Amino acid sequence: MKPTLPVAVTALALCLGLIWAGLLVRTHLAGTASVADRFETVLLDLRIALAGQKPPPxxxxxxxxxxxxxxxxxxxxxxxxxxxxxxxxxxxxxxxxxxxxxxxxxxxxxxxxxxxxxxxxxxxxxxxxxxxxxxxxxxxxxxxxxxxxxxxxxxxxxxxxxxxxxxxxxxxxxxxxxxxxxxxxxxxxxxxxxxxxxxxxxxxxxxxxxxxxxxxxxxxxxxxxxxxxxxxxxxxxxxxxxxxxxxxxxxxxxxxxxxxxxxxxxxxxxxxxxxxxxxxxxxxxxxxxxxxxxxxxEAAPLVRTAGVRKLDSAAALLITLGAMIAVILLPLAPASIFYLMLLSGWLVICVVFFGQGLWLNATLPFAASLPPVVGLLITRQVTDRVEARRLLRAQEALSRFQSPRLAERISEDPSFLATPKEESAAILFVDLSGYTSLSERLGAARTRDFLKEFHTIVVNVVSDEHGIVLDFMGDGAMLGFGIPEAHPDDPERACRCAFALERDVAAWLRKTGRDRDISSVRVGAHLGQVVLSRLGHDRQQQIAATGDCVNVASRLLEVAKDHKVSVVLSADLLEEVEKSAGSLETPRMETVAIRGRQQELKVGLWASGEAPEFN
Structure with missing residues (x-):
């Protein structure tokens, strides 16, 4: 449990609360009448009514x-x-x-x-x-x-x-x-x-x-x-x-x-x-x-001695202190319940001991604790709202540099991936053929606008399929499914995303007339084990997915270029899709060599417009 209030605010609240409770306790120990006594008489009469009439002397x-x-x-x-x-x-x-x-x-x-x-x-x-x-x-x-x-x-x-x-x-x-x-x-x-x-x-x-x-x-x-x-x-x-x-x-x-x-x-x-x-x-x-x-x-008056008043006072101080510490350390709802349990427990004690003739003050803990605890609750609520707005702004800012899902996970758990972990994921790469010559003609400002439109399409498509963008690389992007948490239908959603990217980007190029400059859209996807970790310095890091799966997925763009197709999906990915969604209609299956990798890989190849139907 970690305090959510600043240390100075916490210390001030505790001091003020104990001072207030101490003043009431001092009045009670001195036997001086106070406003709290008016409420005590009401609670006392309730206890008398519960106890009922006694045998006459x-x-x-x-x-x-x-x-x-x-x-x-x-x-x-x-x-x-x-x-x-x-x-x-x-x-x-x-x-x-x-x-x-x-x-x-x-x-x-x-x-x-x-x-x-x-x-x-x-x-x-x-x-x-x-x-x-x-x-x-x-x-x-x-x-x-x-x-x-x-x-x-x-x-x-x-x-x-x-x-x-x-x-x-x-x-x-x-x-x-x-x-x-x-x-x-x-x-x-x-x-x-x-x-x-x-x-x-x-x-x-x-x-x-x-x-x-x-x-x-x-x-x-x-x-x-x-x-x-x-x-x-x-x-x-x-x-x-x-x-x-x-x-x-x-x-x-x-x-x-x-x-x-x-x-x-x-x-x-x-x-x-x-x-x-x-x-x-x-x-x-x-x-x-x-x-x-x-x-x-009969030596049977109500017992309200100096010792009883000290017991009242101790209960008031302990309930006040305990409730304030709970408000400082616990979430507001559990803290409020804990405070109500303390007060209810004291009321039960007062009723039980009254049956033995002991007049404990039921009101003093209420009067001593209610103002400081309620004040602290309000302070905590305001502080939490301010902190929540700050975190939301921070998360929104972080979401501009990380996938919103990763940003949310990091804001909830700042220690996320402090230790690297290995898991199965589907990795996609997408890029544009002909971008280099186009950017040379457009210049910096118009190139930025072009890439912004392209990246918007990528983000929209991958978000629709509940994937994440791991990185933007000029005219390309690296996407992931099963990150940060894996789901059974990750392979199927990765395949749908691959074909949707090719379709939507191609449609955008035709609509804007850029299809004369960009000859094709290429997408490569592979399924395998990836290592999720934080890369960089302690004060500047980024979430990265690395491993053979990532390398293979990036090399599949070269396979797409060599075979003059738009989408290349590895057999490993297709086999997982078949388990959940049935086999995809594949125009061509080839066993290809992957640059930098000794073992060949079986892949499915689709030209533009050959996207299969999903069940």
Whole structure:
């Protein structure tokens, strides 16, 4: 495989391609959002859809303040004494811990606040807080920086723990990550979901470089200690109880909260936050928080760690480099197929590993490789077209000095006949009798015009029979059949060419009145082994056919002159024609002596106008 692009262009393309891919990789490793992430979310949702819904978590139950609860208890927000009663019912049902995804900021009735504070303090509880983040102020660790914070009422905050419910959504508003830590003026604050999981496990979270450990369970996190959400399914996939049923249990109702994590939140229509998720276009925020808590408790979030991001980056760089090298070295079609195979293979890997909970970035290799590879493909196509036009012009120019068939073969294979080869071929010689005296009378310019017309007839006749002109020699020409490749009907085509030459040249002479000057047209042809080779210097060569066959064919013109005929064909040639086309009607067969050759040769002789019929 040889590069078709100039070395400078190749080096520049590789450098620019790797720089582009490196910039995207750097952004990806830093966890910074980019345009490619928009496409990644689409491919991620496709993988989620392929994986389907998962079994609901066993330890997490949602207590929903739904439409039925509001109809029964009163308008939202529910009175805090009603919330206190609800918390008591959750505790009495055996819940091990409670996460209240309701913003209980500001004081209300002192007695009601006291009742709710006492209820919240009666079991491990975390209450939601919310914060506004400082834009562009994230430290190198990637932990969100809190600018302002909305906390529960002081009485409630004193009775329980507070966790921030802020989440990270993509450009389409779908929650993808939940920060586990927030940087406040007083230090690091755990998130709502992390606080809830720690309360349930009766432990303190241990933050490590790679993630967080809860009660011996290691949970791997994304950059900045963000939890990549692994959704269970559509709305209601996590077991959900109506708060109204807890406050006023219907007959036979059993909450089955014993030893479970209860997540209290709002699902009532037009109340509370709603999010679009891969499974559900409208999912209550409490279910998103419950999903995060379940991911922590089961140590089963989507795995998107620093190591996974490095794997994404390595794939992007290798695919980009491999595809560009393929475009440089291979023909465009195979290179394009190879590039598509690389991308398809990476997509398959992403889908397979997603089934194991590993979130590989399917888009990054596309985004990193597509611009440089497409740019290189276009550059290569333009370069190839320019080179093809140059080669075509060179071939056309070469065809003026060599037979077009030889020129094409040389352009396709510059090493053609670098080593001489021997093969069977039919060689023809044609010349004009009386040319010397004619050229003396015509002068140089008119002689050139005369020869040009003669040579045009020769080229047209030999081309019609798929032979080649090996050489022009003034008023004569040397022709070959079976060069550069042999064919079974070469002998027959050589014979047809011999008679056609005599006929067409004679007709031209009569038409132009030159038959008074040129007494006859002579053609001699022989079949035998010839040596095809390059003759000349390394920097100036020509393709030549040499050997006894060539010498004999040229001497047959003398035989034609001595016997006053126009066409002389050797018996060797006639015998080969007979095998494929049948015997030719031969007016005379003679055994003649060939000048410079000891062995005599049997030949067929035809006078002008005696051309035989071919079957």
């Amino acid at each position: 066993k330890d997490v139950v949602i207590i929903a303040i739904d439409d039925e609860t509001i109809d029964a208890v009163g308008p939202y927000p529910l009175p805090r004494d009603a919330l206190a009663a609800l918390v008591d019912r959750i505790r009495d049902a055996g819940a091990r811990a409670l996460a209240v995804d309701i913003l209980l900021f500001g004081a209300s009735d002192e007695t009601a606040d006291g009742m709710l504070a006492n209820s919240l303090a009666s079991l491990p509880t975390v209450v939601a807080g919310a914060a506004r983040m400082r834009e562009g102020a994230a430290p190198a660790s990637g932990v969100p920086v809190v600018e302002t914070m909305l906390s529960p009422a002081p009485a409630l905050a004193a009775a329980t723990s507070t966790g921030l419910v802020n989440i990270v959504t993509d450009s389409g508003g779908t929650p993808r990550h939940v920060p586990m830590l927030f940087l406040t003026d007083t230090g690091l604050l755990p998130s709502f979901s992390l606080q809830a999981a720690a309360k349930y496990l009766s432990t303190s979270p241990n933050i490590t470089e790679a993630g967080v450990t809860l009660g011996g369970r290691a949970v791997e996190l994304d950059s900045g200690w963000h939890l990549a959400l692994n959704y269970v399914g559509s709305g209601g996939a996590i077991r959900t109880l109506s708060a109204g049923d807890l406050l006023d249990p219907p007959a036979g109702f059993s909450p089955e909260l014993d030893g479970r994590m209860a997540v209290l939140g709002v699902t009532a229509t037009a109340v509370g936050d709603r999010f679009s998720t891969p499974f559900d276009p409208v999912m209550p925020g409490v279910e998103v928080q419950a999903t995060a808590i379940a991911n922590l408790l």
